[in-house]
Amino acid sequence: MRNGMISTEHLVLIIMGxxxxxxARFFSLKEDYRQYPTYPNGYLIHLVTGFVAASLGAVAVPAIMTKNFVAVTFLSxxxxxxRDVRKMERxxxxxxxxxxxxxxxxxxxDGIAKTFEARNYFALLVALATGIGFQVIGIFTDRLEIQIPTGVCVGLLVFFLVKRFSKGKTVGDIATVTPATVQIKNNQLFVNDIFVSNLVGTDNAQKMIEKEGLAVxxxxxxxxxxxxxxxxxQRQAxxxxVTRALGVKRYxxxxxxxxxxxxxxxxxPIIRxxxxxxxxxxxxxxxxNTKKSHSVLKTNLIKKGTS
Structure with missing residues (x-):
């Protein structure tokens, strides 16, 4: 910062970040299209908050380099x-x-709301890492054609690491999902001989379920x-x-x-x-809130049993 003017190096760093x-916020946002948000308004809201998060991460490094520590306090x-974004989503x-x-x-x-709060940290961390990479390589060379690719590479690396770390599992990772047979027995609904409901007593309901019903x-x-x-x-989720993807004609x-x-x-379903x-x-x-570490539980029980 010279005479109140930001230097070219710091300007490039901030824009890159x-x-x-x-x-990073945009690409993480696309992953959640199946869950939420709808577009375009939902996208706009989250991209704007991602932009703000990225801006804070980008200016953090120049602020520290110029000893402008007041600017860093805006991070808190x-x-x-x-956190207010999480409350808004909820x-x-x-x-x-x-x-x-x-x-x-x-x-x-609650899970969706926490996810969108965490994704804003994606933007902040990637922007911060990009700036750090740019600044560190600047110690050895002042050539922008080297500093810019280095900063981009560091930002991409952090994005993929954080994305991998935060990636959750799905039902398919812990269970086998197969088509099942829908049956009506004595005015009751069964799926693969498992009782499901006795609320299908009318003839029209039974005919509809037998003809159009699907189950897994x-x-x-x-x-x-x-x-x-x-x-x-978990079962409600x-x-x-399923009902949002296929629709529900009835039941x-x-x-x-x-x-x-x-x-x-x-x-x-509407779509069969x-x-x-x-x-x-x-x-x-x-x-x-449903995840439990079976290995940790097993280890703790073993230690407790041998103590």
Whole structure:
């Protein structure tokens, strides 16, 4: 900073950081199209907050280099604003609950809200890393044609590392999902001989379900995965994704079978595509509040038993 004017080097650094951070927010945003947001307004809101986050990360390095530590304190203020983004998302999604085929449920809403808060940190960290890479290589050379590619490479590396670290699992990672047979027995609905409901007593309902109903069977790959799949919030999230993807003409059920821990999902969809049904269930994310570390639990129990 000379005579109140920002130097060319710092200007390039800031622009690079903003571009890289905003791009990181954009690409992470596209991954969640299946969940939320809708476009264009939803995209615009999150891209703007991503731009703000990237701007803060980009100016942090020049601020420190010029000993302008007051500017760095804005980072703490922005973190509070990111938390407000989470509150905004949670409130918005809850307001929409009554307009959906089936409700997302509180657990799913909380997971989505936390995800969008975390994605703003993507933008901030990528922009900050880009600036650091640019500045560090500047110690050895002042050639922009070397500094710029270095900063971009560091930003990309951080993006892929953070993205990999934060990537969650899906139902397909812990369970096998297969098409199942819908049956009506004594005015009751069964899926692969698993009782589902007795609320299909009319002849018209039974004919509709037998003719147009679809169902899948979710079988946990290991016994301890039953803990996750049995969670009501997780099953509600699965049902929500299925009904939003295929629509619901009438009826939508999810039930668990207590002996082997299998889960069934059955409905009369608008779009009758069993392959899409299976894929939607497989790609439903595992909610954070349902995840348990079986290996850690096992280790702690062993230590406790041997102490």
């Amino acid at each position: 903003i571009i890289m951070g905003t791009a 203020l922005e973190i509070q604003q990111f 409130g918005s999604l809850k307001d929409l609950e009554n307009t959906e085929y089936t409700q997302r449920g509180d657990a799913y809403i 069977l979710i079988q946990p790959n290991e016994n301890h995965y039953r803990i996750t799949l049995d969670n009501y919030g 699965i049902l929500f994704e 939508a059920f999810t039930r668990k079978e207590y002996v082997e821990g299998n889960i069934v999902v059955a409905l009369v 595509e069993i392959d899409a049904f299976v894929e939607v269930v497989k790609n439903t994310p595992l909610l954070e």
